[in-house]
Amino acid sequence: MKRRPRRRGPADLSTTVGTVALPNPVMTASGTAGNGAELAPYVDLASLGAVVVKSLAPFAWAGNPAPRVQAVGGGMLNSVGLQGPGVARWLDEDLPALLATGVRVVASIWGRTPDDYAEAAALLRGAPPAVIAVEVNLSCPNLKGHGMFSQSAEDTREVMALTAACGRPRWAKLTAAVASVPEIAAAAADGGAEAVTLINTLPGMVIDLDGRAPALGAGGGGLSGPAVHPVAVRAVFDVHSELPDLAIVGVGGVSDAESAVELVMAGARAVQVGTATFANPHAPARVLRDLHRWCREHGVDRLADLVGAAHAEGSS
Numbered sequence: 375m376k377r378r379p380r381r382r383g384p385a386d387l388s389t390t391v392g393t394v395a396l397p398n399p400v401m402t403a404s405g406t407a408g409n410g411a412e413l414a415p416y417v418d419l420a421s422l423g424a425v426v427v428k429s430l431a432p433f434a435w436a437g438n439p440a441p442r443v444q445a446v447g448g449g450m451l452n453s454v455g456l457q458g459p460g461v462a463r464w465l466d467e468d469l470p471a472l473l474a475t476g477v478r479v480v481a482s483i484w485g486r487t488p489d490d491y492a493e494a495a496a497l498l499r500g501a502p503p504a505v506i507a508v509e510v511n512l513s514c515p516n517l518k519g520h521g522m523f524s525q526s527a528e529d530t531r532e533v534m535a536l537t538a539a540c541g542r543p544r545w546a547k548l549t550a551a552v553a554s555v556p557e558i559a560a561a562a563a564d565g566g567a568e569a570v571t572l573i574n575t576l577p578g579m580v581i582d583l584d585g586r587a588p589a590l591g592a593g594g595g596g597l598s599g600p601a602v603h604p605v606a607v608r609a610v611f612d613v614h615s616e617l618p619d620l621a622i623v624g625v626g627g628v629s630d631a632e633s634a635v636e637l638v639m640a641g642a643r644a645v646q647v648g649t650a651t652f653a654n655p656h657a658p659a660r661v662l663r664d665l666h667r668w669c670r671e672h673g674v675d676r677l678a679d680l681v682g683a684a685h686a687e688g689s690s
Contacts, residue, residue, distance in 0.1 A: 422659075
């Protein structure tokens, strides 16, 4: 991209993800910011585009045995196992404190079966208006036998259709561990997704050499952080190339303005900050601040001008 003169005022970072309007593109990533206002002491949550909470099932879930987190080169492996209080308890006990910060909330849901997703979505129908969207985490174990739900176009389409009961815009969170991410993204859109979140963690494992066994309590885990960033960029780029009208939220190794802008130029309309928050709870605010700085230094007037800029046609 040709460098432009510095601009004097702040850039317009407003964006839209499907029908959801956001003041800026920076969000937290599900599973990295807690169920409620845990990050409030470190970040003005209302200043972010939105906060995406941990994925919630229609039931309480204990998660996986310890140890659950393992540092690796270029990121971390986690095997938390979707621990959570369930949608009903979250609405009663965690959401009020989060809403008190003035934040925009994206609820995230998961399930073991399609019916679980339908129940979780129905429980969110009466949530306050500040819950502006529902991210449907399709990158979790599928008891129908297809590995992850989002590794099957049929399952992806079915589950997304069943989550319409939430009465809110829905985003499908997908894995890159498939032959064709655009094919799965198209199935999600067919099922009613206004946007896709790309990407979830990638399956990985670390072996404890002294113990001669997997280091994590559940065996394998999900790889996140800078190591998966190029994979996320490729997934966003490919989906935007084939489905230019489908909104994309980019996630994977976002830790500064440059990594955020790379996903935006690949085709994302917003980004999520996840693993960086474990090292520095101020990370989401820092990324937003640095994004303003980057736009000023590069003469960018509007974030919208960067969306899809890496594509030959320059479409957005």
